[in-house]
Amino acid sequence: MLYAAPETLIIAGDIWCPVNCAPDAQQPGIFVELAQRIFAEHGIKVDYRVTNWARAIHDTRQGRINAVIGAGVRDAPDFIFTKAAPGISRICFYTKPAKSWRYEGLGSLDRVTVGAINGYSYGAELNTYFEHYRSDQTRVQMASGDNALAVNIDKLGKDRVDTVIENSWVMQAYLAAHGKTDALQQVGCRKVDVPIYLAFSPALKTSQVYAEIFQQGLERYKASGELDAIYSRYAVSSPKNRGDNHAPQQ
Incomplete structure (x- = not known):
């Protein structure tokens, strides 16, 4: 009997821990863990790869990678972004x-x-x-x-x-x-925070669907408190907690 291979989503970036850490680390990074868990709920396997930043952007833009980890809108304005950002660069x-x-x-x-x-x-x-x-x-x-x-x-x-x-x-x-x-x-x-995302390839027809799945997962995790629990496990504060009250901008 033949079995269909599981659907695989390829995400990549250069190591920027705790956003994305070493692939063999006990904790692979906030964005990697979010992607693995959210997409697993839909039967989609996440293949996390480490590469230099310029290569990650290029290969995602060409459709060889599904999404780049930790991009801001200015890094790749043609990419597909979720409504909510799972993190910020402060x-x-x-x-x-x-x-x-x-x-x-x-x-x-x-x-x-x-x-x-x-x-x-x-x-x-x-x-x-x-x-x-x-x-x-x-x-x-x-x-x-x-x-x-x-x-x-x-x-x-x-x-x-x-x-x-x-x-x-x-x-x-x-x-x-x-x-x-x-x-x-x-x-x-610095007064302006930069929202950072799992940014999806503009070259792939599946990107909009993947972005919607990820957005829905973020909303569920935020509502349940699991998103804050993940931040806590990585010893970082939630993006909303800022003493000088400057809201994230892009």
């Missing part, structure tokens, strides 16, 4: 708990040395600032490589930089994983 500054400095716009950076990561985008305004001062070690210090965040946190601990800039989910998950939840304090964030 860029924040961190210091040691005893420090009184707070980020209040570019002018407040005049008084500090910032630890940032080479090649990362922090939005047009901050990118311009970091590029302008990248040769001035008293203003900006760029870390590179797979351990760049750890390097910046170590510099902060040794007072080689005054503050570190990082995605809030990435920082929360890193500190929790290393038992350092209270080691740093968040001292202000």
Whole structure:
């Protein structure tokens, strides 16, 4: 007797934990887990692949991949997006708990040395600032490589930089994983949050159906509290919880 192979949805992105983590990790990432669970309810298997960001966008646009993980609307405006975003990219500054400095716009950076990561985008305004001062070690210090965040946190601990800039989910998950939840304090964030999505290929006729399935799943998980439970398991806060009350924008 012949059996039909299960329907498979291919999703991909470069590792951006906790959004999407290593495929063999005990926790594959918030977006990966959501996709696996929601589509499994419809008998659809999720094949999660790791590739570099440019390749993930290109292959999804060409229809070789069903969806790219963690895209904002500006990353791929021609893709198919769900009504709700399962996450946000929130860029924040961190210091040691005893420090009184707070980020209040570019002018407040005049008084500090910032630890940032080479090649990362922090939005047009901050990118311009970091590029302008990248040769001035008293203003900006760029870390590179797979351990760049750890390097910046170590510099902060040794007072080689005054503050570190990082995605809030990435920082929360890193500190929790290393038992350092209270080691740093968040001292202000970029005012505009960027919603991030599981963004579906514009080249595939099935994309609209998949997007609707994912949207319906997100709505169910939000209503049941399961969405917040998933965020909690990854040691991150729900996207709606923000102290300065700036709503996510795109």
